[in-house]
Amino acid sequence: MTEPTTTGQRIIPSNVRNVITFMTDQHRIDTLGCLGNEHARTPNIDSIAADGCRFTKGFTPSAICTPARASMLTGQLPFKHQTLANPEWNIAYSTAIPETDWTYTQELHDHGYNVGMVGKYHCGTNLPDKFGMDDDTFWGAENPVANEEYVAWLEENNLPPVKAHDIWRGKLPGNRDGHIIAARLDQPEEATFERFIADRSIARLRQYAKDYKENGKPFSLDVHFFGPHLPYFLPDEWFDLIDPNDVTLPQSFGDSLIGKPPVQQNYATYWSTSSFDNDQWRKLIAVYWGYVAMIDFEIGRILDAARELGLMNDTAMFFCADHGEFTGAHRLNDKGPAMYDDIYRIPFIARIPGVTHGNVCDEYVSLIDIPATIMDIAGLDPKLVEDGRPVTALAHGDTVPDWRKNIVCEFHGLHFPIQQRMIRTDEFKLVINHESMDELYDLRCDPYELNNVYTVPAYDKIRRELAAELYRQLRERGDSSFAKWMAAMTDFDIPLENTARSDWDSVAK
Structure with missing residues (x-):
């Protein structure tokens, strides 16, 4: 069923009003089966793509957590919302979205939605409850495994505490120990922080589904995992899931960085990327893919709950990441002041019942287009999202003549102020x-x-x-x-x- 709206012919069926948005952190596009990795173990994300639309040119507005996530929440580009640095490494920028700023979550809440976020927030010091959301989020750039709620959950379920061995770390100048890149968890998957996030998400989903079925109250639920952000702490099953012999090193792995900004070599030193030989890098990349597979497994549990609750036909779903990760590409790790596709391209999948059909779109889309599309699904004005546009027509397979022909991105610093702009x-x-x-x-x-x-x-x-x-x-x-x-x-x-x-x-x- 379609119905006219003030913006033209509505192609979203009238029963599709709910939204689940899965977001991962520091996630390369070449880790998913649906995006071309034949060795990936991502059947659940792939199933979203099978009923959805895969956008091959998805980009983040800025390849650092807080600015990217704040852009998605406010619908503004980073230089406008000015929340430009991660709080943990603040470089004198603001790290709090003003409570008076417009957010798509508050707009949904004000129009009768249940709105919730579970997992990683990282949009600054003003928390989700300030922007119309039920708050099941946790503080930190990485899995906050000392969080008292997680520790209590482990105890309640007779699960072992966090402990790790087989620590992978590089060397800094002077042969000092560098950052930890990976380690083996002395826990089963059932005790991981990823399972904890999935369990919290399923509980919130059941609450919202009940309200939707009994009272017709729609919902928007964000499920934000901390991974596959480094360090990769995984149980043995997932640490060894991917055979390193199936890993091809990034084509830019041998980049000399000659003729490029010197800060890139400094970042290579900071992350000790030359500490590992080729075989070790294959293992680290295999572990990274294993981390993605473990998150995919937890997404599968949430999808199973959605099927059990009869939500699949009424609920749009998005899968995205805040930005990518180098993982050895250009002899770099993490992210930073280097505007390569490795960290600026993101997975971007939209599944809208009655609209998408396993198709592929090659247009440039931005993370900020997701809130605009959610507004469209809710029957609200997408133009309230200042810098994004709904991808609904593109996801349907339609041509949009005035769509962007390139993408512009920005960076404002990590660890220290540095300004970059890019057009691709x-x-x-x-x-x-x-x-x-x-x-x-x-x-x-x-x-x-x-x-x-x-x-x-x-x-x-x-x-x-x-x-x-x-x-x-x-x-x-x-x-x-x-x-x-x-x-x-x-x-x-x-x-x-x-x-x-x-x-x-x-x-x-």
């Missing part, structure tokens, strides 16, 4: 770095972004065209401070006087 097309990527050299990659012949051709004369025309388009979009968005820097420091055909003027400009003639 199907053929090229331009990265403007205020602290050192800029970058240009020809994705046609260099899809793994190994060779920076920014200063190569043959690319002068392309570089100028991309810079002009990036500058135009930054000005249009209101990102004027960075645009002004670009106009002064980047060789392209835009005069400085076209940027915001000071009072002195009018008299200095």
Whole structure:
């Protein structure tokens, strides 16, 4: 059944009003079977894709947890909402979304929805209850295994406490121990924090389903896992699930980083990425895939509960991540000030009953498009999401003539302030770095972004065209401070006087 709306012909069936959004953290797109990994063990996420739409060019607005998640919640780009740093590594930015800011969750709540979030929040110090949500979230960048509620849950279920062995860590300068990358948990899967999140999610889902069935009250439930963010602490079954011989090292694994911003080499040192040989890296990547598989298993338990509760035909589902992870690509780990696709591309799957049918969409979509689509599902105005657009028509397989032809992303720092802006097309990527050299990659012949051709004369025309388009979009968005820097420091055909003027400009003639 379809019905007209003020925005045109509604293609979402009228019974589809509920939403479940699964979000993972630091999740590469090449870890899922539905996105091409033949060795992945992700049948449950793949099942969402089988009834959904896989977006092959999903991007995060910023490849760091708090800004990306705050963008999804507020529907604004990071430079607008200004929550720009993870609280744990605050670099003098705000780490609290103002309570007065618009959020899609509060909008749903105000229009009669049950709204909840379970698991990782990480949107700053103002918690979900300030934005219309039932709060089942937990603080931290990584699994907070010392959390008193989790410890009590272990005790109530006669499960062993957290303990680990076989610690994988690199070496820092001076042969000092570096960050822990992986370890074996002395716990069964039933005792993991991932199981704890899934159990809490199922309990909240049962509550919302009862209210929906008895009172017609729709719901939106976010289930946010902390993984597969490093460190990878897994039970033996999952630590050894994937055969390292099935792992192909990233094509950029041998990147020399020569001709690129020096901060990238500094990050390689910080994460001790050269401490491991090729076979060790294959094992670490296999463990990372095993972590994804364990999360997939818990998502399967939640999907089973949704089927048992008779929700599958009435409930849209999204699967996404806040950003990706390097996991050895470009000799890097974690994420940071390097705007490679490894951390900016994200899994993006939409399953909307009556709309999607196992199709694939190759248009550029952003994490901020998910709240706009949820608003569309709820029958509310998607334009309230300032910087996102509903992907409903794309997910249906329709052509949207005015859809974005490229993607622009931003970065504001991790550990220390650093400004970056990037524009990516199907053929090229331009990265403007205020602290050192800029970058240009020809994705046609260099899809793994190994060779920076920014200063190569043959690319002068392309570089100028991309810079002009990036500058135009930054000005249009209101990102004027960075645009002004670009106009002064980047060789392209835009005069400085076209940027915001000071009072002195009018008299200095």
